[in-house]
Amino acid sequence: MPYLRSHQTHLPRPTGSCPAGRATAGRPALLLLTAALAALALVWPAAAGAQEKDLFTRGLEAGPLFAGGAALVGGLLTCLTPCVYPMIAITVSIFGAREAKSRREAMLLSTSFVLGIVVLFTTMLVIAALTGSVFGAALANKYVNGFIALVFVAVSASMLGAFEMTLPDSVMQRLSSVGGIGYGGAFLLGLVSGLVAAPCTGPVLTTIIIWIAKEQSVLLGAIVGAMFSLGLGIPFWLVGTFAVALPKGGKWMLGVKSFFAIVMLIVALYFLKTSFPIIAVFAQNTPKFMGIMAAVLAVGLLLGAVHLSWDDGGTVVKIRKGLGITMSVAGGFLIWASMDLPREAPVAAAEPGVAQKQLLTWLHEEQAAVSKASTEKRPLLVDFTADWCGACKKMAKETFADPRVMEKAGHFVAVKIDATDDEDPQVDAVKGKYKVVGLPTVVLYDSTGAERKRFNDFVGPEAFLAALEGIN
Helix, strand or coil: CCCCHHHCCCCCCCCCCCHHHHHHHHHHHHHHHHHHHHHHHHHHHHHHCCCCHHHHHHHHHHHHHHHHHHHHHHHHHHHCCCCCHHHHHHHHHHCCCCCCCCHHHHHHHHHHHHHHHHHHHHHHHHHHHHCHHHHHHHCCCHHHHHHHHHHHHHHHHHHCCCCCCCCCHHHHHHHHCCCCCCHHHHHHHHHHHHHHCHHHHHHHHHHHHHHHHHHCCHHHHHHHHHHHHHHHHHHHHHHHHHCCCCCCCCHHHHHHHHHHHHHHHHHHHHHHHHHCHHHHCCCCCCHHHHHHHHHHHHHHHHHHHCCCCCCCCCHHHHHHHHHHHHHHHHHHHHHHHHHCCCCCCCCCCCCCCCCCCCCCCEECCHHHHHHHHHHHCCCEEEEEECCCCHHHHHHHHHCCCCHHHHHHCCCCEEEEEECCCCCCHHHHHHHHHCCCCCCCEEEEECCCCCEEEEECCCCCHHHHHHHHCCCC
16 A cells, blocks of 8 residues: 555654643543453453353353454554555555446445455464464574564664664555456455565564464454454445545554554563563562553553553653553553463361361472372372463463362362473473473373373363362
8 A cells, every 4th residue: 555655654743732632632641541441341351250161151152243343453453553544445446436427336346345354364264273283383493582572672772763663665566556447456466465565464464463363263363364354444445435535644654653653572581581581570470460460561551551642742752652651561561461370279278177178289399299199199290381382371271270170180180381482492301201292281090090081272161070079
């Protein structure tokens, strides 16, 4: 969408001395704050610790719907950035919707354009899902995680105006010549438009691709890719089909870029957490802690993390925006890191005269666990996990934290082996001993040392309870 590329960064500059301008400047911040709090309200029940299995099941079944909805919103927000929004009307004219002889023809041309966008991004995310195992192995390397974090920091700096990320002029000119009037031309134009808009689609799309690669779900990749594409294409479709007049561009588009920059910094910290767990040492999966972090995030947004611009004023404005970004990033990151942790199980007080039930507890030294199981003639549970393993975290949160599993597996000697650093020879030796070829891996042994069950994928509480049956 670079057909008037020179307009991408030349936004109407607001007049700082105008009281009306200052009065409206806070509206984007208020809207974004409302959106952030609404998002927190959606995830809060999971964070607050709803324990019933049927609620977990419903949450898992609704997962693709929530993911698709988030991708749709991400696409719409991407369309509001300075390198996409100004080009909507121009692009619609190029594929011929303005000159269409009927509303039906305009709709079909616009639909062809959007289908091109859908094919591009859906294909990308399906490929990411199919190659997810390679990506997961790469994430075991702390240098890979560090490099990904640096990429996100660089993208964030670009969104905050430190420098401009764009494709080379020669590539932009070639892409601009693709397509034209007609259904086929509109489709081809949509196909390449995502590449042309890379400076603004990149931040959201990179996050989605990495997430889909970790989940390794082709269905989820297809759903999220299609929904992101529709979010990006809806404004083009509305303008092309109904000749809708869009609001004028302005300072609010810079607010959208600041919002994406904050998201990118949060993602960068999340990847750094794999190599440097100490940055998330304060995270706690408790309603109180997450409520405090939500308040920190809200205060950061109100200070000016999004709605203020570096050019709005002097030193005070720059300090407000910088402090607001810092608080927003810290709050958002610690909320995300906290949600990765298992919920803290409540410890019931023992009734007088009744022996307290033994619950599942974890050791972290493999040799000590094996020795303890052998000496005490108890069964052994070995769980291999890693910071980059999404299924491992899911089992920790939903299966091992289930009260029924904690009680049923209480007689096991349980050891959790952190395999995040695959360059550690000790970790490699333990993985070889248990013939681990990928994560997650959970192995159950009976009291004689015989292997009874092995899991190489996520398993829910019900299936795990069934596997525990009869192992003594």
